[in-house]
Amino acid sequence: MNLEKKVLGEVIALRMDGTRLDAGVAVAFKESVGTEISNGARHVILDLGAVEFMDSSGLGAIVALLKRIGRDGDLVLAGTRPAVRKLLQITRIDRILTQHATVDEAARALGAGPPAA
Structure with a gap:
């Protein structure tokens, strides 16, 4: 499991390269983002x-x-596929976790500037 990092002003976007976020990668994912x-x-x-x-x-x-990340920051999702969105709805996590269709949309919502060089 690898994360690709993109810096957009004060916002960072982390893209997971795998197709599964399950018990096999969850700990590494949490540590990397953490x-x-x-x-x-x-x-x-x-x-x-x-x-x-x-x-x-x-x-x-x-x-x-x-x-x-707490109240001093923002953690949002972008590009979630239907199966993941359904899980978030069933568990009602979608009520506390903001989702956006694209990274660009999420970045705009968070007030991101242009990508860092």
């Missing part, structure tokens, strides 16, 4: 456009990251 938060990231977009399947471990990792 490192970005520990290093000062306060406005984070998780681009899940490639993720076709998420289980409770993946969901738990995202909720833990949301709690970790």
Whole structure:
């Protein structure tokens, strides 16, 4: 599991390269994103456009990251596929976690500037 990082002003977008966010990768995912938060990231977009399947471990990792960033920051999702959106709806996580269709839309909503050179 790798994350591709894009810096958009004070916002960072992290794109997961795998198609599954499950027990096999959830811990590494949470640690990688958590490192970005520990290093000062306060406005984070998780681009899940490639993720076709998420289980409770993946969901738990995202909720833990949301709690970790706290009220002083933003953690939003972008590009979620139908199966992931359905899981978020069933678990009602969609009520506390903002989703956007694209990274660009999420970045605009978070007030991102142009990409860093």
